Amino acid sequence: MIIGLTGSIASGKSTISELLKSKGFPIVDADKIAHLVVEPGSPVLKEIELFFGKEMIKTDGSLNREKLGERIFRNENDRNKLNSIIHPAIRAEMLAQKEKWLLAGANTVIMDIPLLFESKLQHFVEKIIVVSVTPEIQKQRLMSRNKLTAQDAAIRIQSQLPMDLKEKGADAIIYNNGTIEESEQQLNSILFNWNAQP
Ligand SMILES: CC(C)(COP(=O)(O)OP(=O)(O)OC[C@H]1O[C@@H](n2cnc3c(N)ncnc32)[C@H](O)[C@@H]1O)[C@@H](O)C(=O)NCCC(=O)NCCS
Ligand SMILES: Nc1ncnc2c1ncn2[C@@H]1O[C@H](COP(=O)(O)OP(=O)(O)OP(=O)(O)O)[C@@H](O)[C@H]1O
Known part of the structure; x- marks a missing residue:
């Protein structure tokens, strides 16, 4: 089930x-996967940087979650844009993890x-x-x-x-x-x- x-x-x-x-x-955890798909160097993080600007990336190359959160929670257009960038990768990984667990019995x-x-x-x-x-x-x-x-x-x-x-x-x-x-x-x-x- x-x-x-x-x-x-x-x-x-x-x-x-x-x-x-x-x-x-x-457990397949969408929030954890949302962290995984924006690891430094990932294509999803690059796309976020291109649309939302360099200030969304910290000096160590990781996503500035606080800054991006401030922007997307208060602005529906920005939120929809972020969702369109990040959700396909999250969904693909969620389905892959689910299949892995089912195959494992x-x-x-x-x-x-x-x-x-x-x-x-x-x-x-x-x-x-x-x-x-x-x-x-x-x-x-x-x-x-x-x-x-x-x-x-x-x-x-x-x-x-x-x-x-x-x-x-x-x-x-x-x-x-x-x-x-x-x-x-x-x-x-x-x-x-x-x-x-x-
Ligand atoms: C904007 C981000 C960077 C803020 O990071 P932060 O560490 O502050 O929050 P965290 O990831 O722990 O999310 C906390 C909660 O916020 C809510 N939330 C997150 N993203 C969204 C969104 N796009 N729309 C509405 N609510 C959201 C969810 O209830 C989530 O459980 C982050 O939330 C993010 O990458 N969001 C987009 C991915 C997404 O939609 N995640 C939700 C699960 S699919
Ligand atoms: N029954 C409870 N009594 C007291 N505190 C609680 C209880 N349930 C959850 N909390 C606290 O409330 C906060 C929110 O809970 P939790 O992080 O589990 O929510 P969530 O739905 O996963 O949040 P998010 O959507 O932001 O990921 C946490 O600090 C947690 O420790």
């Missing part, structure tokens, strides 16, 4: 993904895809878990994790589809407003209901 794990920014996908990993499930593969709905990737997966939080908790966690002002956190949240729309597209929802243990209990019952084994 291929399970898509999604949610909104700072809703707790990585936290749930870590729990799944500790239970032995193989995995029963269930987890695909952690933050933009599953925004990028219309529902066909990549068979079941969808949405990790949801209330807007207040989401903003608070995003501000403290990324050291952002309330305004910058709001801009990032608005760059994605609203949570209620994502919930409508879910096969199961984890409400991650309480403790991690409470979220793990919800996760366990979803895995049990779907008879999902690593």
